[in-house]
Amino acid sequence: MRKRMRAGAVVVALGVLGAVPAAADPAPGAPGVGDPIYPRAGNGGYDVQHYDIDLRYQPATDELTGQTTLHAVATQDLSQFNLDFALKVTSVRVGGEPASFRVDAADKTELIVTPGAPVAQGRPLTVTVDYADIPSQVQVDGVQVWHRTETGGVSIGQPRSSETWFPANDHPSDKATYRVSATVPAGTTALSNGVLTSPSQPVPGWSRWEWRADEPMVSYLPFIALGKYELNEGVVGNKPYYTAYDESLREVLPTAKEAIERTPEITDFLSSKFGPYPFGSLGGVATTGWNSAIENQTRPVYGTLFEVGKDGTWVVAHELAHQWYGDSVALADWSNMWLNEGFATYGEWLWSEHRGSGTAAELADAFYAKYPAEDAFWQLKLWPGTRLFASAVYERGAMTLQALRTEVGDDTFFRILEGYHSKYRGGHATTPDFIQFAEDLAGRQLDALFQTWLADPVKPATGPNGTPVTTVKHLPVMDEMIHGHHSAHPH
Known part of the structure; x- marks a missing residue:
């Protein structure tokens, strides 16, 4: 399943006796981080610490103008670097000085920047990009990620959505903090992550909204929603709480409200299983167009x-x-996607168990029975993963967790879930990280279990609860569950 390496097992040769290594010439940063699924996602040569995003938006025409400043640190001597961005750029400055730029001819989402002078490794890299475009007319990898609504627009998606509203180092490995400001016509609301500062009126007829996200997040998690919304503000457990509903939801509005306004209750329940909620605000947004x-x-x-x-x-x-799982503990790369979606699907199953609609064990057996042995569902390896949004990533991923629960017992299982989050909170993790943590806490090898449920391209001989599953009753809750298969990317 994996190779274990102990600290101190690797010795690095620092040089030949008396030799002084020559300084390397500045070089371009890589146009991608080498992700196993998306090799050109993200960029090499720098690490972003913070994004300042200032937008101006006209809902009637979907015209967006913006200025984004990336506050980063160079991780090598840089002569040139890339940003991931798909809108039309009007100017770029590096360290306050004009820089030349061009768009990669083959990949229209690669903005290539050449500063006036190289940036030394370890030095601050401040990049300001000005741009203007109609984002609903722009696609990323052939996918629409900026969606028009009746009252404005919204940018949401995975694995890529930032390219239609701000330039970024767009890969899960690079977390940063954010300030998002949007100036919109009076009567229009601008929604984003984090905490809202007081809206202001910079000029008559316009309002300015600012959101601050001071807890680092990966680049597909920021969003912008602009339009006519009913915005509700409150406090839940000493944390700011925001919910918002697009006015054009019409007949589905009561159903959306009924579900989303239970966010505090559901958060409290999940906290009892996963540990304290990891962020300083919470809420939800219901929109149209997607x-x-x-x-x-x-x-x-x-x-x-x-x-x-x-x-x-x-x-x-x-x-x-x-x-x-996914936001606080982020993926190190996209091949670990089951750590996001398998865990989130298991969160659904735990909620069902809590509600008395079907236990996690019953759901695991039911989904196991749903797919015959010859179904392609069982042929997809979850780790290393090759696809992001296949049903197996969600459902077999959740079955893997139920198999682990069966193997180690409830007490150890929930200590694993909570302890894994606690250890990697605010950072990144991989599948080997999770397996090693589970083994350490359980006090035994679990290689065979994870090999069976994550890697073997066949249907396991027995279900997640360790018994043959030949006849399983259909659970009505299975028809109600929505597994969040994000439509932002076809893979």
């Missing part, structure tokens, strides 16, 4: 996926579980 949901940090965004009269708390539980 038919899915995504776990934007502190504020999941729900599209037009709620059905009138149906219980929608399942998708709320899914996206809130991501606040621990």
Whole structure:
């Protein structure tokens, strides 16, 4: 399954006796971080610490102008570097000085910047990009990630959404803090992550909204929603609480409200299983123009996926579980996607168990029985993963956790979930990290279990609860559950 390496096992040769290594010439940063699934995602040569994003938006025409400043640190001597961005750029400055720039001819989302002078390794890298475009006319990898609504627009998606509203180092490995400011016509609301500062009126007829996210997040988790919303503000457990509803939701509005306004209750329940909620604010946004949901940090965004009269708390539980697994503990790279979606799906199952609609064990067996042995569902390896949004990533991922629960017992299992989050909170983790943590806490090898449920391209001989599953009753809750298969990318 994996190789274990002990600290101190690697010796680094520092040089030949008396030799002084020559200083390397400044070089371009890599156009990607070498992700196993998306090799060109992100960029090499720098690490972003903070984004300052200032926007001006006209809902009637979907015209967006912006200025984003990246506060980064060079991780090598840089002669040139890339940013991930798809809108039309008007100017770039590095360290306050004009820099030349061009768009990669083959990849229209690669903005290549050449500063007037190289930036030395370890030095601050401050990059300011000015831009203007109509984002709904721009696609990223052939996918629409900026969505027009009846009253404005919203940018949401995974694995890539930042390219339609701010330039970024767009890979999960680079977390940063954010300040998002948007100036919009009076009567229009601008929504984003974190905590809202008081809206102001810079000029008559316009309002300015500013949101601050002081807890680092990866670049697909920030969002911007601009339009006519009912915004509700409150305090839950000493944390700012925001919910917002697009006025054009119409007949589905009551159902969306009923589900999303249970966010505090569901958060409290998940906290009892995963440990304390990891962020300083919470809430949710319901919008139009998009038919899915995504776990934007502190504020999941729900599209037009709620059905009138149906219980929608399942998708709320899914996206809130991501606040621990995916947002707080982020992926080191995309090949570990089951750590996001398998955990969030298991959050749904725990919520079902709590509600008395079907235990996690019953759901695991039911999903196991749903797919015959010859189904392609069982042929997809979850780690190292090759696809992000396949059903197996969600459902077999959750079955893996139930198999672990069966193996180690409830007490150890929930200590594993809480301890894993606590250890990697605010950072990144991999599948080997999780397996090693589970083994250490359980006090025994678990290689065979994880090999069976994550890697073997066959249906396990027995179900997640360790017994043959030949006849499993259909659980109505399975029809109600929404597994958050994000529609922002076809893979």
